Amino acid sequence: MTAMTTREAQAVDAALNRFRDEQGALLPVLHAVQDNLGYIPQGATPTLASAFNISRAEVHGVITYYHHFRQTEPAQHKLAICQAEACQARGCRSLTATAEAAVGCRLGEHTEDNRWELEPVYCLGLCASGPAVELDGKLYARITPERLEALIRKKELS
């Protein structure tokens, strides 16, 4: 288990302090840490375990159970593409292929230089205006392969 950097330790402490009076607050704490750092440090597990008085295995179990939580630094740009039925009916499969070719990695993976990562997401709640994607935290609906390529190119230039 790697030790946390000062910045990581501060983020974990701040999150624990913020929710110290709330019952069952492991998820809000994990969200706060990830919102701050972009990931949950490996080294946070023992700290969280002792703060919640549960085993390290339980903390590890929670972090790895939920798709949203991650223990590695995110890529510079994150593109999440909806893979669920309503977007399937509007062409998300070919849209995914376009994205894979444009950024140079497969869905669920990141590029070697960690500039891009492609993530499957199962429903963004934009089912009447699919296909939908989320690019660096911003939602886009009714997206065509051409528009997606343009959005990716724009990010690459920024």
Added chain:
Amino acid sequence: MSITVYVPRDSAALAVGADEVAAALQEQAAKRGAKISLVRNGSRGLLWLEPMVEVVVNGKRLAYGPVAPEDVAGLLDAGLLEGKAHPLALGDIAEHPYLKNQERLTFARVGITDPLSLEDYQAHEGFAGLRAALKLAPADIVQQVLDSGLRGRGGAGFPAGIKWKTVLGAQAAQKYIVVNADEGDSGTFADRMVMEGDPYMLIEGMAIAGIAVGATKGYVYIRSEYPDAVKVMEAAVERATAAGFLGDSILGSGKAFRIIVRKAAGSYVCGEETALLESLEGKRGIVRAKPPLPALAGLFGQPTVINNVLTLAAVPFILARGPKAYADFGMGRSRGTLPFQLAGNIRHGGLVEKAFGVTARELIETYGGGTESGRPVRSVQIGGPLGAYLPDSLLDLPMDYEALAAKGAVLGHGGLVVFDDTVDMAEQARYAMEFCAIESCGKCTPCRIGSTRGAEVIQRLQAKPAEAPVQAKLLRDLCDTMLNGSLCAMGGMTPYPVLSALDHFPEDFHLAAPKHQAA
């Protein structure tokens, strides 16, 4: 006098550029010396017309849409602020056939009001239900919900009043109200639209539930894929608390109720009520065995009402207008209205609130206008990833819990996902199994292992048409195990899309159609 202009803040509008349209309106109006007062409303639910701009002229709301940022200058030049003609003009939006013929009880305010304005909410009957509830004995509130016939809108359709009655009767120092806002089903977005477009209605419903059963604390568990809904709900709870609608003494009644908004973390199965409770407690979202029922031993082991967003959102109307006003809508044992969500390959996708009993065909053809691609409808999946795929021949079924169940289908959360004739139903069946494998909590074997084996069987069937009859038999056998042996609906209902695809579209599985197709 400034002119009131509305631009929605609903995610479905933001995702197609509503913020950019709002910014362009501000800038272009200022350039022309026109004074506008911009309101960011919820969405009316005519989602193919978003971003939809409305302007108030002579007390009417005249709409334009879909508006792109680059259309704004031209619209202003054409006289948008006076409601003048333009190719994008839609006229008086309240008279639009898509809206006019709906029966909007729950969605009465959505798209009309400023979601976070308490004044606007109260000017549109807001908190009338809460005020009525404060004058009633707890058992009488529960009786009104029972009399309304309101059933759980999350999919199971269990009578809400019975759940409330159980919690009211339970003895405990602390009881809870939990809102299931983990709207993970593809093709559904009504919960999101309520939270983003009329959050005080949900807060009011929760407070009424709290007063009715003696719960002083409520949680809203919102999926992490809905960051806008989380933000709006948090802001609404803060404002409602500051104004005395929540807190230690609701409107000075001496009754306490507080709400905490919690963000989920991307697990579909947490939409199952017991997995959701585990998650709220800070654990992995693993399904609990029932009994005990959450109504008796729910959150932190205490008696808990856990209801879907739409269930609680229907409650203020019932208390304000009386249970009969609600029960007068609907058919059979399905009383009231359901906000249907038209999604997938559909021309006019959006939200259509109608009384139970409307047919899928009416929703898809009359409201939806057929497919977006212009090709024939081949299949409609009703009720999310665990719902059946229906062929065209079954689209005249009334939308009613019992009528659909009789055909091996479910109404679920009221989402309809339309597919045109290019769909490969074997691939949809394989996806259903794959999705279950990804999202299974892993507690019971039929779901955990069955889903993976199911996806493999379908893959083999796809690869080797000659083996199709054998693999199909194996698949049916596996589905039988999952249906009857799974702990919750995840594994127990994944066979619905699989078997319905197999039954209604055998040709996609390299199988001959049976002589007498089961209708």
